[in-house]
Amino acid sequence: MTESGGRRLTDFAAFLFDLDGTLTYPDGAVPGAPEAVRAVKGLGKKVAVVTNNSRLSRRQLAAALRRSGVPLDEGEILTAVTATARLIAGQRPDARVLVVGSAGLRAELAEHGLRLVEGPPAEYVVAGVDPDLSYPKLARAVEAILSGAAFIAVNVDRFVPTETGRMPGAALVVGAIQAVVGRPPDVVVGKPAPGLLLEACRVLGVRPADALLVGDSLASDLPAARAAGTAFALVLSGVTSGADLAAVQDRPDYVFSTLTELRECLGV
Amino acid sequence: MTESGGRRLTDFAAFLFDLDGTLTYPDGAVPGAPEAVRAVKGLGKKVAVVTNNSRLSRRQLAAALRRSGVPLDEGEILTAVTATARLIAGQRPDARVLVVGSAGLRAELAEHGLRLVEGPPAEYVVAGVDPDLSYPKLARAVEAILSGAAFIAVNVDRFVPTETGRMPGAALVVGAIQAVVGRPPDVVVGKPAPGLLLEACRVLGVRPADALLVGDSLASDLPAARAAGTAFALVLSGVTSGADLAAVQDRPDYVFSTLTELRECLGV
Numbered sequence: 001m002t003e004s005g006g007r008r009l010t011d012f013a014a015f016l017f018d019l020d021g022t023l024t025y026p027d028g029a030v031p032g033a034p035e036a037v038r039a040v041k042g043l044g045k046k047v048a049v050v051t052n053n054s055r056l057s058r059r060q061l062a063a064a065l066r067r068s069g070v071p072l073d074e075g076e077i078l079t080a081v082t083a084t085a086r087l088i089a090g091q092r093p094d095a096r097v098l099v100v101g102s103a104g105l106r107a108e109l110a111e112h113g114l115r116l117v118e119g120p121p122a123e124y125v126v127a128g129v130d131p132d133l134s135y136p137k138l139a140r141a142v143e144a145i146l147s148g149a150a151f152i153a154v155n156v157d158r159f160v161p162t163e164t165g166r167m168p169g170a171a172l173v174v175g176a177i178q179a180v181v182g183r184p185p186d187v188v189v190g191k192p193a194p195g196l197l198l199e200a201c202r203v204l205g206v207r208p209a210d211a212l213l214v215g216d217s218l219a220s221d222l223p224a225a226r227a228a229g230t231a232f233a234l235v236l237s238g239v240t241s242g243a244d245l246a247a248v249q250d251r252p253d254y255v256f257s258t259l260t261e262l263r264e265c266l267g268v
Numbered sequence: 269m270t271e272s273g274g275r276r277l278t279d280f281a282a283f284l285f286d287l288d289g290t291l292t293y294p295d296g297a298v299p300g301a302p303e304a305v306r307a308v309k310g311l312g313k314k315v316a317v318v319t320n321n322s323r324l325s326r327r328q329l330a331a332a333l334r335r336s337g338v339p340l341d342e343g344e345i346l347t348a349v350t351a352t353a354r355l356i357a358g359q360r361p362d363a364r365v366l367v368v369g370s371a372g373l374r375a376e377l378a379e380h381g382l383r384l385v386e387g388p389p390a391e392y393v394v395a396g397v398d399p400d401l402s403y404p405k406l407a408r409a410v411e412a413i414l415s416g417a418a419f420i421a422v423n424v425d426r427f428v429p430t431e432t433g434r435m436p437g438a439a440l441v442v443g444a445i446q447a448v449v450g451r452p453p454d455v456v457v458g459k460p461a462p463g464l465l466l467e468a469c470r471v472l473g474v475r476p477a478d479a480l481l482v483g484d485s486l487a488s489d490l491p492a493a494r495a496a497g498t499a500f501a502l503v504l505s506g507v508t509s510g511a512d513l514a515a516v517q518d519r520p521d522y523v524f525s526t527l528t529e530l531r532e533c534l535g536v
Contacts, residue, residue, distance in 0.1 A: 133403040139436050158448050168407050168448045175447020179439040180426050 007231070009254070009266050014206040015040045016197060016230065018215030019051035019061070021238020022259075026163040029068035030237045032260035037070055039268040046204045049077045050197055050213070052155040052190035052220065054128035054170055057104045058082060078200045080154045080190030081105050081128070085112040086199070087189060088124055088152070096121060098144050100137055100173050101128030105154065120144040127173040127185070128154040138176055145181045155190025157220065191220040194227035201228070214262065216240055218248055226250070235259055275499070277522070277534050282474040283308045284465060284498065286483030287319035287329070289506020290527075294431040297336035298505045300528035305338055307536040314472045317345045318465055318481070320423040320458035320488065322396035322438055325372045326350060346468050348422045348458030349373050349396070353380040354467070355457060356392055356420070364389060366412050368405055368441050369396030373422065388412040395441040395453070396422040406444055413449045423458025425488065459485075459492035466496050482530065484508055486516055494518070503527060 017023050023033045040047055049072055053061060062074040081104060088095055089112040096117045099106050105128045110116055114124075119140040127141070145151045157169035170190075178184050189195055201208050208229035215221030216238025225232035233254035234240060245255065256262045285291055291301045308315055317340055321329065330342040349372060356363055357380040364385045367374050373396045378384055382392075387408040395409070413419045425437035438458075446452050457463055469476050476497035483489030484506025493500035501522035502508060513523065524530045 131403050133401065133406070135399050135401040135436070135440070138401070138440060142436055142440075156447075158450060168403070168410055168444075171447040172403070172406060172410075172444045176436075176440045176444035179424075179443020179446070180436045182426060 007253075009212070009233075009262070010043065012045065012212040012231065013210040014046040014048070014201065014204050014212070016048050016050045016200050016211055016213045018191075018213070018217070018221055018238075019049050019053060020161050021216035022214060022235055023049065023070050023072075024064065024068055026161050029070055030259065032258050032263065034069040034071065036259035036263040037072060039263045039266055041071065042268060043266060046206060047072065047076055048200045048204055050191070050200050051077070052080045052157050052170075052196075053160075054079070054081050054105055054154040054190070055102045055160065057107055060104065078196060078203065079108075080196055081108045083196050083199050084126060084152060084154050084189045085109050085114065087187070087195070088112070088114055088126075092123055095123040097124045097126055098122040098141055098149065099126050099128075100133065100141050100177070101126060101130050101154065101170075120147050120149070122149045124152055125149045125177070126152045126154065127177060128170045129160060129168075130173055133173065138173070138180075141177055142180045145177065150187070151177065151181065151183070151185045153185035153188045153190075155220075156185075156188055156192075157190070191215075191217075191224035192222075192227070194224055194229075197224055197228035197230055201230070212254075214259075218244060218252075222248075222250065222252060233262065235262065275521075277480070277501075277530070278311065280313065280480040280499065281478040282314040282316070282469065282472050282480070284316050284318045284468050284479055284481045286459075286481070286485070286489055286506075287317050287321060288429050289484035290482060290503055291317065291338050291340075292332065292336055294429050297338055298527065300526050300531065302337040302339065304527035304531040305340060307531045307534055309339065310536060311534065314474060315340065315344060316468045316472055318459070318468050319345070320348045320425050320438075320464075321428075322347070322349050322422040322458075323370045323372055323428065325375060328372065346464060346471065347376075348464055349376045351464050351467050352394060352420060352422050352457045353377050353382065355455070355463070356380070356382055356394075360391055363391040365392045365394055366390040366409055366417065367394050367396075368401065368409050368445070369394060369398050369422065369438075388415050388417070390417045392420055393417045393445070394420045394422065395445060396438045397428060397436075398441055401441065406441070406448075409445055410448045413445065418455070419445065419449065419451070419453045421453035421456045421458075423488075424453075424456055424460075425458070459483075459488040460490075460495070462492055462495035462497075465492055465498055469496070469498070480522075482527075486512060486520075490516075490518065490520060501530065503530070 502520035
């Protein structure tokens with residue numbers, strides 16, 4: 001472990017865990033993850049999962065965590081999809097929303113009372129990972145934005161991990177629309193933006209300064225933590241290699257090779 | 269007419285005409301275009317059409333021009349699609365090419381002896397306007413590029429004009445792929461790149477300095493002319509308004525409200 005903050009891990013009131021590559025792989029738990037989460041909870045720390053995942057509902061994610069033996073339930077999960085739905089419903093409860101994204105994203109938006117539409121007029125266009133992408137669907141999204149709809153990206157991840165390897169992430173849809181409308185999204189909800197982490201701190205009732213984000217990405221997790229004002233612990237179980245780490249200027253506050261190492265540093 | 273170059277139109281040996289918005293609209297000829305092309309030819313000037321169009325073959329474009337009464341045939345048309353096929357066939361005659369684009373693009377590549385493949389391995393990925401876009405198709409293109417294929421954009425037009433209004437152009441596909449692979453195309457063939465104009469000058473046997481590009485776009489035609497070293501005449505029959513023109517620093521060498529005005533300036 002490298003520790004640059006000089007602060008003991010046990011000083012944090014809340015632990016926010018990234019999901020893919022940190023707690024789970026497409027085929028099961030990251031080794032050491034179930035025990036680490038159990039240890040953090042055993043110390044009385046508040047815990048939440050903060051994930052950019054835009055393909056699955058919280059219920060599906062909770063079921064996957066349970067199958068993997070990670071002791072976290074639906075109420076402890078905050079996804080970029082949920083945060084997107086809350087953001088829009090908070091701004092305009094009856095908004096017409098045109099979705100270029102997954103069934104899970106559509107379901108979550110509908111559950112928040114938003115009206116899903118297939119073409120303009122719409123007040124919001126939401127872009128995520130869309131296995132059913134088509135030219136007409138993207139063309140309708142472009143038309144809606146050019147007619148005044150807000151352009152919301154669930155996240156801008158380039159890839160998502162799957163059981164058969166990595167596949168294009170929400171960046172595919174965001175990049176397509178952005179190139180044609182000629183401007184980036186008005187809001188990016190997921191990491192590296194800070195919104196997801198700030199919402200998790202609000203729900204848990206802790207100040208960001210008392211929270212630690214544990215994640216595997218220097219491109220997504222690190223800047224999100226910095227922008228939200230939480231500390232950041234990098235685990236090398238996912239997308240970041242030791243060589244990647246050696247190349248960055250902005251060092252994580254903590255670096256662990258695995259969550260087992262994090263657990264050991266908690267003294268449990 | 270505004271003339272900044274101080275050079276008479278009749279001094280040019282070759283006239284290169286943009287197509288959409290300059291010679292034709294989706295439903296027929298731009299008023300004055302048939303007469304202007306006939307006048308230029310009558311003066312013994314060399315003529316070519318240089319178009320970013322990536323949906324139609326040269327044969328289809330020539331048929332559309334004939335129906336509109338514009339006296340130009342297939343051999344006088346150079347499209348970004350043709351230039352793309354020549355570029356790749358010139359570099360690697362038996363290349364495997366993965367196309368995210370139209371049937372017209374696929375046909376032209378095949379006519380140049382290239383092998384069309386549906387997934388990696390491929391030496392080239394070519395991006396154009398694709399009405400049959402899908403997530404798996406884009407994912408295979410991303411995978412091919414990340415495995416070493418060259419990334420070629422037929423053009424990066426944001427929109428294409430159609431009879432029912434403008435629709436997203438090749439930028440939709442290029443932007444989607446670019447956002448995921450993390451780099452822009454290795455080559456953009458169409459305007460604003462100069463390749464299409466240089467190829468036209470080569471085919472016509474004239475120096476770029478002796479050629480005049482006539483087009484309707486400050487975003488596409490003007491920079492292509494500058495990069496190729498031809499003069500540029502803007503016509504206000506297409507995408508550019510007088511207000512757009514007033515806002516630019518780099519002035520076209522000539523400005524005509526219509527091709528009728530250009531014809532009159534030729535003295536015919």
